[in-house]
Amino acid sequence: MSRATGPLWMPFTSAGGGKPAAVVAADGNYVETEDDARLLDATAGGVACVILGHGRTEIADAVADQLRTLEYHCLFGYSHPRAQELAEAVSARTPGDLNHVFFTNSGSEAVETALKMARGYWRRVGQASKTGFVSLHRGYHGMNIGGISVGGLTENRSGFGPLLEGCTQVPAHDIDALEQELVYRDPSTVAAVIMEPVQAAGGVYPPPEDYLSQVREVCNRFDVLLVLDEVVCGFGRLGHWFGGHRYGVVPDIMTVAKGLTSAYVPMGAAIAGSHIHEAFVDPEGAIELMHGYTYSGHPAACVAGLKVIEILEREGLVDHSCQTGKYLQRRVATLGALPAVAEARGEGMLAAVELSGDSPEPLVAEAQRRIQSAGVLVRAQADHLGIYPPFTFTAAEVDRVVETIGTVLEEMS
Ligand SMILES: Cc1ncc(COP(=O)(O)O)c(C=O)c1O
Structure with missing residues (x-):
């Protein structure tokens, strides 16, 4: 057992490190620590997720009501009304035709879902050789194996190989480097380019103003999908609903989490354009994307997400x-x-x-x-x-x- 933290094995923390600082309460833009410090929270819960501020009892009440009515029954042919409503509310606010919302529990799961959707899409349209991914140095795409394989922060990758095959990174915000990589890799082997609108965890690097539209053009020209990872940027952080709006780009697939529920309940989603979704629709009704999580679209998370959208607009x-x-x-x-x-x-x-x-x-x-x-x-x-x-x-x-x-x-x- 760890000397300092007992049975709690802390994420992103030295296993033998000191006792973590405990935050015991929060309201508005402030958090309180166990030693009674009241701190102005310029981190939105530490990692840019509590977009509405702390202590929204309205969300807590809605979640409690939902749990009293129906805590859970999902998957394999069953859904519930709140999942439908949240999917509709989200897709009504996404750029372009990003209208098909696949719920996950986190940003990392949203990324894995997007990577599988991209590979699955190319297989469905008869180009099964397109399995690789190109991403950017300094990019962060979560901590699952697919996410660290496409991630551009080498410290997150080392020690966990072998990783997903066919993933390479190019210098961030250099359109020539991306184009050259696609030529070098041969686009018939590349499923998608994945990137954040503004690189967040890697150090907050905004792109040159026209970079995203250039990436969109290159992806179109090379017949490669564009996945925008909006786990941080989505739901208003860049002053627009999504980074795609901010930079005038519609990706083929978008990933979200954090702001989707303002961290009141864990949730993420991979959101696909109509052309991606249509490719998976089988006339015989076969399952063509054999993928999902027990808690994809958990009622408590859906209700939190609906309240977040309501509050974002009302205020x-x-x-x-x-x-x-x-x-x-x-x-x-x-x-x-x-x-x-x-x-x-x-x-x-x-x-x-x-x-x-x-x-x-x-x-x-x-x-x-x-x-x-x-x-x-x-x-x-x-x-x-x-x-x-x-x-x-x-x-x-x-x-x-x-x-x-x-x-x-x-x-x-
Ligand atoms: C851009 C991006 N993608 C994915 C993730 C992973 O999200 P989660 O930590 O919810 O798994 C993060 C987390 O910070 C992120 O910033």
Whole structure:
């Protein structure tokens, strides 16, 4: 048994590391720790998922009502009304004809589903040799075997091989590199290109303005599917419902999670365009996508998702995210002038402050600790501080986050 954490084997944490900080309660844009600290949460629950802010009793009540009525009965010919309603509500807001929603429990499962859909699609249309994937350096696509195979963060891959065959990565946001890779790989062996609209976990790297439309054009020309992984960007983080809207692109398949339920209940989805779905429809009624999870479309998660969409619209939070995101970017950019900062960058309600130096990781960790002591929660990740607030953040709260980071970095210089 681990010395420090007892029976709890913590994700993404040194197995013998110190006791984790316990967050015991939260409301609005604040979280409370077990030692009674009240922290302004500029991380939306740590990893950009609690998009509506904490403590929405309306969602808790709706979930409780659903659990009292029907906790679960799904799969193999059975569904329930809330799954249908959420699929309709989501597809009414997705770009283009992304109208076929396959529910999962997480972003990682959504990615695996999308990869299987892509391979399955090509098999269905008689091009079974198209099984490979091309993705971007620094991309993050979850932690399952398919996801780390297409992921561009090598530290997530090492030690888990052999991985999925036929996956290669190219430099991010270099359209020539992508095109050359498809020529080199031979497009008749490639099922899809998978990428995030804005790279999030890899360090918050927005693409050049026209990059996504160039990728769409290259994928069309080489007859390769485009999968947009919108697990972070989807549901308003870039100030639009989806990153596809922000950059004017309709992918063939899109993955979502996090904001779909604002983390009140775990859920993800892979959402396919009509042409993808149609290829799977068998006139004899055979199952052509032999795939699913026990809890695909769990009623509690569906109800949470329906409430999230209702609240996003009732409170105008996608638009608020758009306005506050522009302000956040203007304010974060001012930190770029500090000697301790290598670069301050972002898009919408996603920002990173990268620290200077060859190995700034210990400095990032120290800065995060000091910022937390001053009452603000940002994420320490590799060489940068990550800022991804709930959409309910006010301009004054943005000011507090940026000013606290600025003061701490000045003290440390
Ligand atoms: C772009 C992207 N894809 C997939 C995932 C995996 O989602 P989950 O952690 O819910 O499995 C994440 C998680 O951060 C993500 O950022």
